[in-house]
Amino acid sequence: MNIVYLGWGHHIHLRRWAEYFAKRGERVTVLSLTPPGSELPKVRMIPLVCARRREALLKAEIRLWLRLLRADIFHVHWAGFAPLAAGIGHCPTGITAWGSDIYKYPSYSEQVQQSIRNALKFARFVTCDSYDLKSRIAEISGRQDHVHVVQWGVDTDLFRPGLDTTAWRERIGIHGATRVVYSPRSVNEIYNIDKVLEAFARLTYFRPDTVLIQKYYNADPARLQKLQELAARLEIVDRVKWVGEVAYEDLPALYNLADIMVTVPHSDGTPMALLEGMACGVPPVVSSVPSVLEWIEAGRNGLVVPAGDSDGLFQAMKRLFNEESLGREMVVHNLRVVEQRASQNVSMQKAHLIYRRTCSP
Template sequence: MKPLRILAIGSSGSTHVAGRVCCFAERGHHVSLLTDMVVGLEGVTELTPSAPPGQDQWIATAARLLGRLVRRDLSGPADMARLMLDFRRKLRQADADIVHIHFAYSTWAWMAAALGARPLVVSIMGGDILFKEQGSPTPRGIALTKQLLGHADLITSKSNFLIGVLDDLGGYGEKAIRVVWGVDPEVFKPADGTALRAAKGIPAEAKVILSPKILTPFYNIHILVEAMAKIVASVPEAHLVLTEYGADPAYRAQLERRISELGLTQAVTFVGHVTHEQMPAFYSMADVAVGIPASDGLPQTLLEAMACGVPSVIGPLDRYGEIVRHEESALLSQLDPASLADAVLRLLQNEKLYNHIATRGRTIVEAKANFPREADRVEQAYRHLSAAGKTRYRPRLGILKDVALYWLRW
């Protein structure tokens, strides 16, 4: 079939976005990514809107003249207008059959809606619509996200729970389909982690507890550190491995101090930034994975651990029930050190439970969270939406005005 021209909008620094766009490039489609930074994704044309000196200079000149009249510095609005024009230029340059936004709460996403980009697919991720649970959304930002969702031709959601949130926001669930995305079982699979343990100085006999989450307070890694005192008291060979993707330096320093106070320095290893490509090896090195944020959609790290045959301890969120069951395919724990320690110890000390959860987890991923199969479904949706042909961009001035006001914080 004829390759599609796909324009994705999202952060190239997101492993989720990078994996999705590269997948469609590998399938032979012409993929562009409108993003905040260029990282060199193979097979993908990365487009970064900018406002370099000299480009659309007439706007800067007009702003200076007007600024003199009103006695106000208008260089900020001028730069914003130049950036918006370059965004429009990049949008047209892509000449896309499909525009696909990954993460709804962002200025570039709203700009696509403001310029009337269609056919338009929006993939929500959780934090972009869980306004009461995550981030610090502004009233205008929430309103712009709702306008984007209303403009979308199709919305993909990782869970039925998030589709319910879409309905609560304004009935947008009726245009949504559940696409878990998931992981590729041929990439994330059980392997021998002996060499990696040796490379990281972790004893071969250690019972490794892995935190694959972003190293920030949101993910409650301090609770896991506190739990380690009880875990090590029962299983002296227990060893905590902390990945440092997106690490908050102040939070890392706080954790280091507490680890020292608890006498756990020899039982904890910080392993620095771990790339997505390295993660299968880190899961395979682990005995247990832990992820306990207070708010979540459907965590990718849970699916990755399951695919690698590593049991997970997760928080007590009902929404996880769409993919796992307590004591069947994961262990759920309350968010306090004692409860978390008990859950981890159950897995380390109960071989029958451990093996059952490990086996069941891998089976679930293969059946329900298989990335290549989910990509097939999205590709079919692309072709269905693009069958009507490309639509001329029809700017929506009301949304454009709100984007500008949000940007300028007016």
């Protein structure tokens, strides 16, 4: 099978799909709208030279590459890019929605809404990572028979409990019996990192042995500075460890370093950070957004708080530190959930079946 992807070639979500199918022996090409980053084994990365030019030129370049590559499947990652595939006609086109591309749909202009709506309606297949997203896509496109829930998939051979965290402890400067709260989402406003900082500041009065690890990949410098200034006002500068880009293979040990994980956005699909943390045995505190609640049952395998509620977040973190047996029970449950519902092999086998059906006459 000859698969051509369109999207952000540097992004781990797209790279997971491409790498998986390349390892299966499929011919895989990524048409990248950004500098594609490091090479992937057996994957051809093609930066689109018209990515920052007029849409008509970009469409023409995409059409040319599809003709030259003789694709069997053209798979667009991110619904906002799907209109670029409209009318190409060289091969069946599929779309993977990532979350905010659908949740932000009401804020788009009527012209953009129309183009996305048509692209979703006439795609041969659409995938998404939650049933909530599926229902939103059905509302927009007017159909759901071609929409499939397919997770990005966690590599459970890589993301697992019990990994050595020594290198991370030395890198960040964490010593002894220090306890760790890990906030793996970026500093974009939607993720409520200001509320995470406020809640953590209160936690340090009860648990002065804690530190917060806060990711800030792809950060807006002004937003990052604002949050760092907030940390200074809250007098937790020495308790917050800011971590930027992390190599994919280094992520599992970072999760293993954590005693608690927090991800509390206002809006979300199914966050890979949540599933990866669950696979590594980290009890989660999450916000009550529909896609996340498809995975987390409050009190059983995680604690749930309203998005933007710093007091609720503080109380949840405090409870997990005070009731360690509860956290251990959550870990046991979550390892089973990930293996059954979120492993990469299970998810990509489902995607492979969709591809095969799409290519069948």
